[in-house]
Amino acid sequence: MNCQRCQEREATVHYTQVINGQKTEIHLCEQCAEQEGYMNFSNDNLSIHQLLTSMFPFDQNVNQKQSVQTTHRLTCDRCGTTYQEFRNRGKFGCSHCYLAFESYLNPIFRRVHSGNTKHVGKIPKRIGGNLHKQRELEQLQNNLQQLIHDEAFEEAAQVRDEIRQLKEDLNENKGGDA
Amino acid sequence: MSLQNFINDAISPWLNTEGVDNDIVLSSRIRLARNFEQVPFPTSGQEDALTKVLEYMEQEFDQQSYEDFKQFQLVKMNNLKPIEKRVLVEKHLISPELSDKDQTGAALISKNEQASVMVNEEDHLRIQLYYPGFELTKALEKAQELDNWFEDKIHYAFDENRGYLTSCPTNVGTGLRASVMMHLPALSMTNQMNNLIPEINKLGLVVRGIYGEGSEALGQLYQISNQITLGKSEEDIVEDLKSVVQQVIENERRARDWIMEQLGIQLEDRIFRSYGILSNCRIIQSKEAAKCLSDVRLGIDLGLIKNVSKTILNELMVLTQPAFLQQYAKKTLGPNERDVFRANLIRERLQLEN
Ligand SMILES: [Zn+2]
Ligand SMILES: [Zn+2]
Numbered sequence: 001m002n003c004q005r006c007q008e009r010e011a012t013v014h015y016t017q018v019i020n021g022q023k024t025e026i027h028l029c030e031q032c033a034e035q036e037g038y039m040n041f042s043n044d045n046l047s048i049h050q051l052l053t054s055m056f057p058f059d060q061n062v063n064q065k066q067s068v069q070t071t072h073r074l075t076c077d078r079c080g081t082t083y084q085e086f087r088n089r090g091k092f093g094c095s096h097c098y099l100a101f102e103s104y105l106n107p108i109f110r111r112v113h114s115g116n117t118k119h120v121g122k123i124p125k126r127i128g129g130n131l132h133k134q135r136e137l138e139q140l141q142n143n144l145q146q147l148i149h150d151e152a153f154e155e156a157a158q159v160r161d162e163i164r165q166l167k168e169d170l171n172e173n174k175g176g177d178a
Numbered sequence: 179m180s181l182q183n184f185i186n187d188a189i190s191p192w193l194n195t196e197g198v199d200n201d202i203v204l205s206s207r208i209r210l211a212r213n214f215e216q217v218p219f220p221t222s223g224q225e226d227a228l229t230k231v232l233e234y235m236e237q238e239f240d241q242q243s244y245e246d247f248k249q250f251q252l253v254k255m256n257n258l259k260p261i262e263k264r265v266l267v268e269k270h271l272i273s274p275e276l277s278d279k280d281q282t283g284a285a286l287i288s289k290n291e292q293a294s295v296m297v298n299e300e301d302h303l304r305i306q307l308y309y310p311g312f313e314l315t316k317a318l319e320k321a322q323e324l325d326n327w328f329e330d331k332i333h334y335a336f337d338e339n340r341g342y343l344t345s346c347p348t349n350v351g352t353g354l355r356a357s358v359m360m361h362l363p364a365l366s367m368t369n370q371m372n373n374l375i376p377e378i379n380k381l382g383l384v385v386r387g388i389y390g391e392g393s394e395a396l397g398q399l400y401q402i403s404n405q406i407t408l409g410k411s412e413e414d415i416v417e418d419l420k421s422v423v424q425q426v427i428e429n430e431r432r433a434r435d436w437i438m439e440q441l442g443i444q445l446e447d448r449i450f451r452s453y454g455i456l457s458n459c460r461i462i463q464s465k466e467a468a469k470c471l472s473d474v475r476l477g478i479d480l481g482l483i484k485n486v487s488k489t490i491l492n493e494l495m496v497l498t499q500p501a502f503l504q505q506y507a508k509k510t511l512g513p514n515e516r517d518v519f520r521a522n523l524i525r526e527r528l529q530l531e532n
Contacts, residue, residue, distance in 0.1 A: 078218070079218040090346065091219070092343070092344075092345055093218055093219060093221060094222060095213060095215060095219075095337075105340075105347075109340075109350070112406075113350075113351070113406045114382055114406050116406065116409020118339050118340075119339060119409070121410070122341075122342075122411075124334055126329070126333070127336065
């Protein structure tokens with residue numbers, strides 16, 4: 001099997017990710033796995049210092065491929081933190097940095113959070129109903145798949161109705177203030 | 179000041195209440211990292227903006243109450259003497275990092291010291307909640323309520339994909355650090371900690387000694403906490419931690435039964451010798467004090483030592499730290515003097531029991 005990312009080398013790293021009950025299989029070559037942060041994140045008892053130094057070991061590889069300038073000049077336009085500073089300190093300067101450095105974050109988060117990149121926990125009330133409903137929808141869709149898999153069709157029909165209702169609610173709210 | 183009054187001041191009131199499984203889990207803590215949406219993080223060093231956060235917190239939350247957490251008081255680092263700051267650090271109410279932030283750092287502390295919020299530490303807000311014993315679920319529930327109370331007024335930095343945004347990538351998502359403080363003397367005595375710690379680490383949890391440097395855990399007190407904050411719900415993080423802690427509790431109980439059976443009179447001898455040292459010493463270093471306190475606490479939990487209160491371990495571990503000793507002595511103490519004062523304080527404290 002070829003690596004999903006570069007489509008060149010043989011895939012030697014196989015990884016199953018479970019997000020919200022949804023299984024995704026990932027097949028990468030060693031180089032790509034390293035760069036995408038799929039390797040080494042389960043290291044034993046990393047101290048924060050070790051974590052920081054191990055967060056960025058792939059940067060050199062990135063630099064070889066992409067132009068060195070783009071990473072170095074990448075700057076958060078709200079607080080002025082450069083990607084280089086973020087890299088050295090391991091700390092963001094403001095909430096906007098998350099957007100400014102977005103394209104580099106998934107590998108870092110995977111490394112630190114056992115392969116996870118997406119928040120599934122609490123949502124502030126002010127974010128409003130839609131995101132909460134969206135989450136609920138994802139949950140129900142997972143339940144539905146499980147129920148169908150278990151051949152529990154009566155319950156599945158109920159869940160399907162709930163999903164339909166929730167989708168209608170979401171459509172009504174669309175365009176409204178979230 | 180009498181010793182009793184000094185202790186009353188020094189020990190957070192919540193510490194003296196009973197909790198579930200508190201022969202092994204001394205306390206449970208939940209910490210939430212939160213930031214204001216429009217303000218650069220404390221890591222940016224933009225002091226003007228951070229001062230505004232401080233002023234806002236003072237204006238909105240100083241002297242306010244939320245349910246059981248009465249009368250929050252905002253204490254600015256700027257207004258504290260170095261010794262007062264160290265006392266707050268030794269009570270685990272603030273971090274050493276916060277105590278260095280003279281211009282912008284503050285702590286909002288409830289009257290019973292169960293809830294505290296560090297302002298402008300690494301994040302704008304670090305909300306902390308302590309419960310005695312093994313009470314992580316309750317602690318999480320209450321911490322969420324407290325978080326909602328702040329959120330009614332504060333626009334938090336939040337992203338649909340990344341969750342609560344924090345200075346450090348290690349806290350992003352839930353911003354949740356859940357931890358327990360455990361007393362594990364029997365697992366330590368039977369040399370099982372060295373095997374257990376890597377096993378727990380493999381499950382994405384962190385184990386460290388609470389007092390002492392490096393791998394050494396003074397007083398056999400360990401903290402176990404989650405490492406992952408992203409991609410798991412708050413409830414799952416706490417449930418996963420709880421199931422591991424539950425297993426550690428069972429292992430410790432089994433090890434206690436085993437040492438009781440195998441060591442018998444030898445164990446009793448060790449425990450009562452330690453009790454004898456604490457009751458009679460005139461000079462004692464913190465390391466020896468911690469070992470003896472751990473033994474005595476084990477003796478209490480095993481029913482060997484009666485009429486000494488369980489809280490003696492956590493209480494004296496805190497009280498015999500340098501800043502408290504100096505506050506009790508009302509002067510700066512050199513290391514040798516400290517050992518003398520420590521011995522005095524421990525003897526007097528044990529006398530209070532009779
Ligand atoms: Zn590849
Ligand atoms: Zn920024």
